[in-house]
Amino acid sequence: xATHFEMELDNLKSIIKKIGxxxxxxxxxxxxILLQEPEAAEGKIIKKTENKIDKLDVKIDEICQSIFALKxxxxxxxxxxMSAMQISNxxxxxxxxxxxxxxKAKNIKEKHDLIVKxxxxxxxxxxxxxxxxxxxxxxxxxxxxxxxxFVLNKDIRNSCEDAIHDIINEMKVNSKAVVSGTNxxxxxxxxxxxxxxxxxxxxxVYFTVNAKIIKHDKFDDLRSED
Amino acid sequence: MKDxxxxxxxxxxxxxxxxxxxxxxxxxxxxxxxALIGPSGCGKSTFLRCINRMNDLxxxxxxxxxMLVEGVDIYDKNVDVVNIRKKIGMxxxxxxxxxxxxxxxIAYGPxxxxxxxxxxxxxxxxxxxxxxxxxxxxxxxLEDSALGLSGGQxxxxxxxxxxxxxxxxxxxxxxxxxxxxxxxxxxxxxxHELKEQYTIIxxxxxxxxxxxxxxxxxxxxxxxxxxxGKTNSIFTKPMQKQTEDYITGRFG
Numbered sequence: 001x002a003t004h005f006e007m008e009l010d011n012l013k014s015i016i017k018k019i020g021x022x023x024x025x026x027x028x029x030x031x032x033i034l035l036q037e038p039e040a041a042e043g044k045i046i047k048k049t050e051n052k053i054d055k056l057d058v059k060i061d062e063i064c065q066s067i068f069a070l071k072x073x074x075x076x077x078x079x080x081x082m083s084a085m086q087i088s089n090x091x092x093x094x095x096x097x098x099x100x101x102x103x104k105a106k107n108i109k110e111k112h113d114l115i116v117k118x119x120x121x122x123x124x125x126x127x128x129x130x131x132x133x134x135x136x137x138x139x140x141x142x143x144x145x146x147x148x149x150f151v152l153n154k155d156i157r158n159s160c161e162d163a164i165h166d167i168i169n170e171m172k173v174n175s176k177a178v179v180s181g182t183n184x185x186x187x188x189x190x191x192x193x194x195x196x197x198x199x200x201x202x203x204x205v206y207f208t209v210n211a212k213i214i215k216h217d218k219f220d221d222l223r224s225e226d
Numbered sequence: 227m228k229d230x231x232x233x234x235x236x237x238x239x240x241x242x243x244x245x246x247x248x249x250x251x252x253x254x255x256x257x258x259x260x261a262l263i264g265p266s267g268c269g270k271s272t273f274l275r276c277i278n279r280m281n282d283l284x285x286x287x288x289x290x291x292x293m294l295v296e297g298v299d300i301y302d303k304n305v306d307v308v309n310i311r312k313k314i315g316m317x318x319x320x321x322x323x324x325x326x327x328x329x330x331x332i333a334y335g336p337x338x339x340x341x342x343x344x345x346x347x348x349x350x351x352x353x354x355x356x357x358x359x360x361x362x363x364x365x366x367x368l369e370d371s372a373l374g375l376s377g378g379q380x381x382x383x384x385x386x387x388x389x390x391x392x393x394x395x396x397x398x399x400x401x402x403x404x405x406x407x408x409x410x411x412x413x414x415x416x417x418h419e420l421k422e423q424y425t426i427i428x429x430x431x432x433x434x435x436x437x438x439x440x441x442x443x444x445x446x447x448x449x450x451x452x453x454x455g456k457t458n459s460i461f462t463k464p465m466q467k468q469t470e471d472y473i474t475g476r477f478g
Contacts, residue, residue, distance in 0.1 A: 005475065072434055074461045074473050211463035 005071055012063050012084055016091075019056040020135040022049055023091045026098035027131045027194060031124040034105045034187060036112060046102055053095040060088040079211060083204035087138065090197040090204075094131065097190045097197075104190070107183040114177075114184055117170075118163045126156050127191045134198040143209035149202040156195040160188045231256035231395065231425040232277065237291035239272060239281065246272050248449040249291065254442075259417055259426045261440035261457065263433065265477065268446040270429050274397050277427065278314040279307050295395070312339070315388030319400035321380035323372035323387070328364055331372045331383055335391035350390050358386030359416045378409025385416065389424075396420065398428040402435065414439050433473055437461045445469045 029046045064085045067073055073081050108114065115121055130152045137145040164185050171181040203214050232254035239247040247269045254260050262270040272281065279300060281287045292299050300310050323331050332351045341347060351368070355361040360382040372383055381401060388396060402410040417426055417439045430436050436443055437457060444454040445468070453466045464470045471477050
């Protein structure tokens with residue numbers, strides 16, 4: 001039978017899964033709006049969900065604070081609670097960035113042409129994918145998935161850099177593209193940041209499972225240990 | 227580990243037929259605090275009492291293996307047990323001052339050791355009480371009965387009494403388990419200060435106390451030493467699942 005404390009930990013885990021799913025939904029919604037998909041809502045849902053994420057983020061902090069004060073967790077429990085606080089923070093940032101993407105997307109004229117030209121749809125899909133994989137990684141506490149997420153993040157970073165490079169070149173020769181191009185660069189930077197936050201979450205899962213902090217390690221270092 | 231004070235090799239202890247300690251091998255470093263943790267009946271107090279041969283007082287006990295204190299096997303038949311206990315002081319769960327004055331409690335050990343000079347005894351009493359962090363509270367009432375002190379004061383007096391005979395090693399068996407949080411915190415602070423001069427081994431059921439006070443932690447279970455390591459490692463990433471289960475409260 002689970003102890004009272006184990007039930008508290010399970011409750012915390014399920015709240016993080018919930019906030020993770022909400023953030024995943026935010027990213028998808030932002031991508032839909034960015035790619036001008038017909039079913040995309042005009043940002044009302046995303047704003048409402050953002051409030052839910054903020055409330056859950058605060059709730060997670062309160063639960064962690066109370067566990068630290070009252071239960072003095074150690075070993076794997078301690079690592080889980082430490083990670084929970086950090087992960088919640090990363091998720092909340094993913095939510096914020098999704099909102100920013102929606103705001104910037106509204107300033108991009110002739111969006112469809114630019115999206116096709118600079119491969120934005122593919123990058124967006126990859127960011128959706130890394131967000132989903134990160135949620136699974138947390139839900140299953142799968143430290144091994146970290147490597148896969150590292151690789152995906154690297155691909156996203158490279159694709160964003162390439163696209164930004166191309167957009168800047170386009171702006172140099174076509175002054176009409178400057179406003180939209182600038183907004184698109186910011187959107188790409190946001191997508192890249194979302195991917196980084198996902199990678200951070202995977203790192204915290206790795207820490208929880210393996211008791212090793214890999215925050216500033218390169219993926220190759222990690223792979224050589226396995 | 228450098229500066230090993232106590233080296234234990236394959237030490238087993240039997241109460242009659244029953245094996246209470248099973249081939250314990252461990253190194254206890256000098257001038258550090260080593261905590262012994264584990265569930266009731268795991269052998270930690272039995273092990274602690276092996277270090278100053280307190281188990282000799284229990285009939286039917288037999289011991290195999292070695293307990294080397296500074297390289298000398300204290301179970302060697304040529305070793306004088308009284309000398310061992312002079313070097314290894316002990317503090318118990320329940321404070322046990324003598325029914326005498328505060329002064330006489332501290333002076334008792336030195337007197338037995340042949341010190342009768344009043345000035346010298348005065349000096350030992352003050353030094354011991356200062357080391358036990360209780361001098362300021364007691365200096366004006368040294369002739370009062372020790373039995374009139376609070377539980378926390380009595381326990382610190384007993385620590386002072388232990389220090390008065392200048393031991394090298396101090397064994398503590400649940401020294402703060404009967405004390406309120408303020409007295410507990412004073413004892414823990416005292417342990418921290420004393421380790422500069424003494425090697426301290428503490429048995430505690432209070433996991434947080436082990437975490438707060440010790441440098442190394444040894445986890446015992448059913449007479450076996452399951453794991454010993456730096457306290458920071460034991461409480462953040464123990465190597466053995468049994469240790470993890472015990473310290474996170476998922477035992478049994």
